[in-house]
Amino acid sequence: MSAAYQGGPHELGQNFLVASSVIGTITDLVARTSGPIVELAAGDGALTVPLSRSGRPITAVELDPKRARRLQRRVTSNVTIVHADLLRFRLPQHPHVVVANLPFHLTTSSLKRLLPARGWQSAILLMQWEVARRRAGVGGATLLTAQWWPWYEFRLHSRVPARAFRPVPAVDGGLLTMTRRAHPLVTERAAYQRFVRDVFTGPGRGVHDVLRRTGHIDRAALRKWLQKHQVSPHALPKDLDAQHWASLWRQTSRATS
Template sequence: MLPGALHALRSPTLRHLEHLPSDGRHENGQNFLTDPRVPRQMVDLVARTSGPILEIGAGDGAITVPLARLGRPVVAVEIDERQVRRLRRRLPRTVEVRHADYLRSPHPAEPHVVVGNVPFHLTTAILRRLLDEPAWSRAVLLVQWEVARRRAGVGGATMLTAQWWPWYSFDLCARVPARAFRPAPSTDGGLLSISRRSSLPASERAAYQRFVAEVFTGRGRGLCDVLRRRGLLDDAVRAWLASHRAATALPRDLTADQWVTLWRAVRRPDAARGDHGGIRGGVRAR
């Protein structure tokens, strides 16, 4: 058991907070969790990690309370001042409740883990901010079901997912029914786990992401046609398309590993390309 966890498990403060009433205020896009199994599953995933924890949107403390039992430092960011006051009165000293907008609040400089029940209308903005942060090692997020599916590449990847795949793994852990929230949203939630990977060096990120954007937005019927129109269809790329049987595939159909190997085929050191929409040390931005 982690240091401090036994005391936290017995803490009357935490037991009291578990039953803290909430009026389900919705002006900040808050959908509070009312099914205790969901925070428990999220904290179980966090418990497999180590180090400080940053919580996005503490709300009424449904996730913060079991996080505190881990005995690790927790920074819980919450924009609702009334919830902040309520949590500060009742949570142990291991938890810093920060009154702030996550999109404007700094991340810790040291390695940390991120967890949060993300306001559905801010999912894309929060994900973009999070993926640009360098210090965290894993994130466990509750987001809209369709967003969780798309980020995990279920039924086809989005451009955002493909742009970040070489550096992050997105795993769909569970579906959370709308009835687990108050007020109930119009869609189910999805539990998404994000961890770091290093399939490409960070120095190639900008060029790779421009390349993915051009492939996703380029005209053509299938990858072969799109790449041909972009001036990127040479023998190496044709060989890649043939080996992966991907000539007529759509960008959304590629896996994380396929995007990496396609990029390597396009960017190989001996690919001296002209300026007709191709690359020379990078992809030309639109």
């Protein structure tokens, strides 16, 4: 979608937040952070206006030009309204906090744009419930989460009922927080992420089988690693947590160095 798009809320995929309790929860989470705020998909300002009362600099990004103009008339001088596509908006390089009620159909593409960005320190994101659960590793991690765990902590904060939005979506929302780690668990991002992809997509019935077939680690070292970390040979890649992945990467890196 381009910034020139003139469609209505359904065409824009927007579900506007109307529940004051959820707005209050997000405002409280943002209050625990510091620095400038970038709000994506600002809509009618359900979050922008209460957040502006903090006095912190806010850049609110909104695709719908009419809503952007209306919101500009409602906000105080510490808020800058930008008419832009959230997938094309260039995030600041300086430290900041990201807040968003993401259009549900853009959740994954928004995260893929956000995760490699360098400036933001914390993100408070409202998204589709099942996506929020997967990103937080609840019930098993996804490839995307495992690839970024060494650099970010993902936390599922709460479930947000569909009735908290207008129009009411077919599914509930989920409130996810992402925090950049002060000290990454891994330093070699590209190589690590290729390794995680190889393990997730490699042939085999469990971590032991996949790693043995990919050739990243020899059998003795793998058996020792599994025993040390109390991981079943039959565990699936989704069953490993952030510490497991970082430790396994270090083990395989030593084996190939």
